Amino acid sequence: MILFRNLALSRGIQALFSGASLTLERGWKVGLVGANGSGKSSLLALIAGELAADAGDCELQPSTRIARIEQEAPALEQPVIEYLLDADAELRAAQAAIIATESAGDGERLALAHERYAHAGGYTAQARAMALLAGLGFAQADALRPVREFSGGYRMRLNLGRALVRPSDLLLDEPTNHLDLDTILWFENWLRGYAGMLLVVSHDRDFLDRVSDHTLAIGNATLRLYAGNYSAYERLQAIELAQQAALAARQSKEVQRITSFVERFRAKASKARQAQSRLKQLERMAEIAPVYAAQSFRIQFEEPERQPERIVALENAAAGYGDRPVLAGISMVVARNDRLAVIGANGAGKTTLVRLLAGELAPLSGRRAEGRGIVIGYFAQHQVEMLRAEETPLAMMRRLFHGEREQKLRDFLGRFGFAAERAERPIGPLSGGEKSRLALAALVRQRPNLLLLDEPTNHLDLEMRRSLAMALQSYAGALVIVSHDRHLLATCADRILVVGEGRVAEFDGDLEDYRRLRLKQERGAAPSEPRRSRREARREDAAARETQRARLHPIEQRLARVETRVEKLSAEHAAVVARLAEPGLYADAQKQALAQALEDDARLKWELARAETEWLEISERLEAMRAS
Secondary structure, eight states: OEEEEEEEEEETTEEEEEEEEEEEOTTOEEEEEOOTTSSHHHHHHHHTTSSOOSEEEEEEOTTOOEEEOOSOOOOOSSBHHHHHHTTOHHHHHHHHHHHHHHHHTOHHHHHHHHHHHHHTTGGGHHHHHHHHHHHTTOOGGGGGSBGGGSOHHHHHHHHHHHHHHSOOSEEEEOTTTTOOHHHHHHHHHHHHTOOSEEEEEOSOHHHHHHHOSEEEEEETTEEEEEESOHHHHHHHHHHHHHHHHHHHHHHHHHHHHHHHHHHHHTTOHHHHHHHHHHHHHHHHSOOOOOOOOSOOOOOOOOOOSOOOSEEEEEEEEEEEETTEEEEEEEEEEEETTOEEEEEOOTTSSHHHHHHHHHTSSOOSEEEEEEOTTOOEEEEOHHHHHTSOTTSOHHHHHHHHTTTSOHHHHHHHHHTTTOOGGGGGSOSTTSOHHHHHHHHHHHHHHTOOSEEEEESTTTTOOHHHHHHHHHHHHTOOSEEEEEOSOHHHHHHHOSEEEEEETTEEEEESSOHHHHHHHHHHHHHHHOOOOOOOOHHHHHHHHHHHHHHHHHHHHHHHHHHHHHHHHHHHHHHHHHHHHHHHTOGGGGSGGGHHHHHHHHHHHHHHHHHHHHHHHHHHHHHHHHHHHHHO
16 A cells, blocks of 8 residues: 655655665554654655655555644634534535535436435434544534634544544544543544554554554664564564674674784784785675664652651542632542552543642642651643753753752763763753653652652653653652553552542552443443434445455455465474484584574574464454454
8 A cells, every 4th residue: 555665764964764665555554653753753744745755765555545633723613513524525525516406406416416425424424423523522512612612632633533534545643642541542442443554653552552553663764664563563673682682792703703813814924815805804794783772761760768658638628720629529648659540531630630639739628638758749741841941951950959969960861861961952942752851850859759740751752651661660659640651550550540520539440441441431322323214224234344344354365364474484394393303414514404404493483473473463453353
């Protein structure tokens, strides 16, 4: 469906990647990963035809219908439902054709116009649009409200809805921005039924694991395709890094051996020709550079100086703004070693709860009490925005921790990616991810015994999120974290608080239990479709079966190809094992053959394990699609 042929792409003078040749097949669900600034958005723009390649070709199958999320969120007077349906150009054209032929009084043309309207899904369009709105977190009454009445975040959700409502063969974008956990769970389920290709950027590894079956990675100025979801990509990348490191180490030893020979015998006439030969061998030897994983930030929370048993207690507290309560009836205690995840829809009051715990909001009623010796570390996006643009990271740390030695502060900043001269650059031009890292650094340095994190992963790439999760796992104080990153919540918290309908309640279960509950509630609350005639029902059921066959066919073909590859690799490996069982192979004269057989054995084992993993993943996806 998409063919890259010797493709190269740059941003200014920076080469993002070059020499990329690969094919992305119809029906694949591809996660696009790479560090912030690696070129993910540029690649999406290239595929969408918004950028030109520096070299090579990017070819899409003719007549491919591309859906992207519009980045402008206009404040329109238009009702939400009409704004959504306007994205389907064919539907609107079919409606216009009906109106035009009705006024002309041409019965045959009118019949054809109605047939076109039915083919465009016009008779179910309203129901499909209402289902999308419900999944995106809009109430039924919101469908008739003007778009302008909604916040920028909810208007961006409407833009996601516009991308989903129009028929497409290829969906490109970063769709999880502006979505809360409940909406992400719904969206994952929606994508299971999407028949086209998905090429998606996300820093949510659980989302990538659930929706993708291939991973396209940008890094080290290369573009590489891996079979499997994000977790499979991580495993394969680790194997490659280990192999590359071993090759580099072997080459380094060989270079040392040749160099030593040249230095010893360059001056000897009898060895001069051999020394020159070794020098030419060194010149011809392509250097194998050790490949390193993405930069690892060594975040580490130091032990709090004090750890009181009861840190913050709320008794029948209400919280809100002005005289308008957002939450009421909150009674809870945050105790030493508590690790709480706070989830709920956007606007439900998660931030209000965290601000109440932090003491930034006084309770409207009820009581808030703190233990003695409390040091609260509170991370929120407004704190990132309050960083002083003209200040440098080092100057900021000197201001906040003025009694500490400069070298100690420099060493500390280096753990967050601000080593050497990076510590002395102004904060203003830093990216959103870099500013978040800096705000986290200042927070960590406080040695808090209560850590309150409100969406700490915004702007952070997958590597930084991994480092943060690892640091939080070893954090010794109490933790309250608001995030839609399920991997972070699952690895760092052991209790879940759900905020909704003005209340805070503990959820009895884990995030997987919550996901199943939400999907069950969603199926039970799905809006009913208008009644259909028997003829319409038969036609639509037949179309649904054909759509299902079209969805499953490319996956079934892939599964058959992988099965054939597994059988072939198994036969090849069995032949190598039989060869290794022959006593004659271990004779001195067979050393080269033995080495080759051992190399083949290791290679085939690795290829077979990779193929079997791919077979399992495709089989699970096919089974899930058949059940959906």
